[in-house]
Amino acid sequence: MPQQVRGVIARSKGAPVEIATITIPDPGPGEVVVDIAACGVCHTDLTYRDGGINDEFPFLLGHEASGVVESVGEGVTSVAVGDFVVLNWRAVCGQCRACKRGRPQYCFDTHNAEQKMTLEDGTELSPALGIGAFADKTLVHAGQCTKVDQSADPAVVGLLGCGVMAGLGAAVNTGNVGRGDTVAVIGCGGVGDAAIMGARLAGAVKIIAIDRDDKKLEWAKDLGATHTINGADVDAVEAVQELTGGFGADVVIDAVGRPETWKQAFYARDLAGTVVLVGVPTPDMKLEMPLIDFFSRGGSLKSSWYGDCLPERDFPMLVDLYQQGRLPLEKFVSERIKIDEVEEAFHKMHAGEVLRSVVVL
Numbered sequence: 517m518p519q520q521v522r523g524v525i526a527r528s529k530g531a532p533v534e535i536a537t538i539t540i541p542d543p544g545p546g547e548v549v550v551d552i553a554a555c556g557v558c559h560t561d562l563t564y565r566d567g568g569i570n571d572e573f574p575f576l577l578g579h580e581a582s583g584v585v586e587s588v589g590e591g592v593t594s595v596a597v598g599d600f601v602v603l604n605w606r607a608v609c610g611q612c613r614a615c616k617r618g619r620p621q622y623c624f625d626t627h628n629a630e631q632k633m634t635l636e637d638g639t640e641l642s643p644a645l646g647i648g649a650f651a652d653k654t655l656v657h658a659g660q661c662t663k664v665d666q667s668a669d670p671a672v673v674g675l676l677g678c679g680v681m682a683g684l685g686a687a688v689n690t691g692n693v694g695r696g697d698t699v700a701v702i703g704c705g706g707v708g709d710a711a712i713m714g715a716r717l718a719g720a721v722k723i724i725a726i727d728r729d730d731k732k733l734e735w736a737k738d739l740g741a742t743h744t745i746n747g748a749d750v751d752a753v754e755a756v757q758e759l760t761g762g763f764g765a766d767v768v769i770d771a772v773g774r775p776e777t778w779k780q781a782f783y784a785r786d787l788a789g790t791v792v793l794v795g796v797p798t799p800d801m802k803l804e805m806p807l808i809d810f811f812s813r814g815g816s817l818k819s820s821w822y823g824d825c826l827p828e829r830d831f832p833m834l835v836d837l838y839q840q841g842r843l844p845l846e847k848f849v850s851e852r853i854k855i856d857e858v859e860e861a862f863h864k865m866h867a868g869e870v871l872r873s874v875v876v877l
């Protein structure tokens with residue numbers, strides 16, 4: 517029987533979000549209904565609300581979530597009723613040219629549920645990143661569910677579903693940060709701080725945090741930065757060079773995603789080092805630079821989709837490290853809020869007051 521539950525929707529461009537009654541169909545083949553336990557408020561939810569992703573209103577927002585599998589459709593064997601899962605927005609297909617070449621983290625045809633969740637009048641909802649988890653329950657593809665240790669705090673581990681995984685993976689997977697590396701991270705919001713935490717986990721010896729907000733730099737230190745630079749006060753490239761014997765960092769991560777921050781990342785990098793772009797630029801942004809600099813400085817320039825993660829490989833491992841006290845994931849939860857406080861959380865995020873507000877259901 518289809519069920520009716522509460523969900524946070526964005527009805528039209530820029531309008532405040534609202535709570536609506538939504539209808540969840542029974543899971544079809546390959547689908548799963550998840551009883552949501554917690555869901556973090558991510559910048560991308562706000563971008564959806566503001567029409568920055570596409571025009572497919574109304575959106576069912578929320579995509580950094582954990583919950584318990586309530587029912588499964590035909591053919592689902594990867595998870596079972598009662599499993600505690602973290603949701604992901606890149607369920608790999610196993611069939612496309614990237615998957616077939618053994619690079620599933622680049623999958624070009626990721627899966628979502630085929631059936632639509634709807635409003636009471638039958639209007640189809642577009643779930644944010646194919647998830648839609650500011651809701652009591654949601655419908656996803658089975659591949660979007662990864663079973664993890666059920667004793668973990670749902671509000672904390674749900675954050676692995678987006679920003680924290682993207683940042684940590686940008687350092688560890690895409691940037692391949694290793695023991696003894698020097699790392700610089702530009703932009704210390706949830707994503708940049710997760711990159712800092714990842715760099716520490718991987719054994720980086722010097723971790724330089726760059727932001728324009730001193731409060732953010734304090735949080736970055738708490739998560740593992742060994743040095744901080746306020747980019748509003750000093751030239752960030754020179755400051756990184758000074759801290760690295762005049763050379764630059766082995767890996768520089770741009771967690772802002774603007775032409776000026778990417779250029780800083782490029783020039784704050786040592787010869788043959790790596791730049792990782794994990795912040796998302798807007799389509800109008802352009803870059804003009806001497807081509808010879810790309811050649812003569814060597815190394816590699818990469819972008820990171822979802823931290824090049826593989827949820828089945830990475831989520832259980834990171835939850836275990838967190839449970840053992842070796843990964844301070846709980847520091848990303850700035851506050852726990854109710855489902856009707858998402859709009860307020862957007863304002864706090866905009867004002868830089870929180871790393872993550874998490875809706876607890």
Ligand SMILES: NC(=O)c1ccc[n+]([C@@H]2O[C@H](COP(=O)([O-])OP(=O)(O)OC[C@H]3O[C@@H](n4cnc5c(N)ncnc54)[C@H](O)[C@@H]3O)[C@@H](O)[C@H]2O)c1
Nearest residue numbers: 682703704705706707708727728732794795796820821822
């Ligand atoms: N690649 C992915 O798969 C992926 C996934 C999730 C989020 N993201 C992107 O990552 C980026 C960061 O997300 P977030 O949640 O951390 O955002 P956020 O707004 O919380 O953090 C951004 C930080 O950058 C700082 N900043 C802004 N301009 C700066 C500048 N010129 N120099 C130094 N610092 C500057 C801000 O003070 C802030 O602390 C966003 O673009 C987001 O869309 C990417």
Ligand SMILES: [Zn+2]
Nearest residue numbers: 609612615623
């Ligand atoms: Zn694929």
Ligand SMILES: [Zn+2]
Nearest residue numbers: 558560678679
């Ligand atoms: Zn997100």
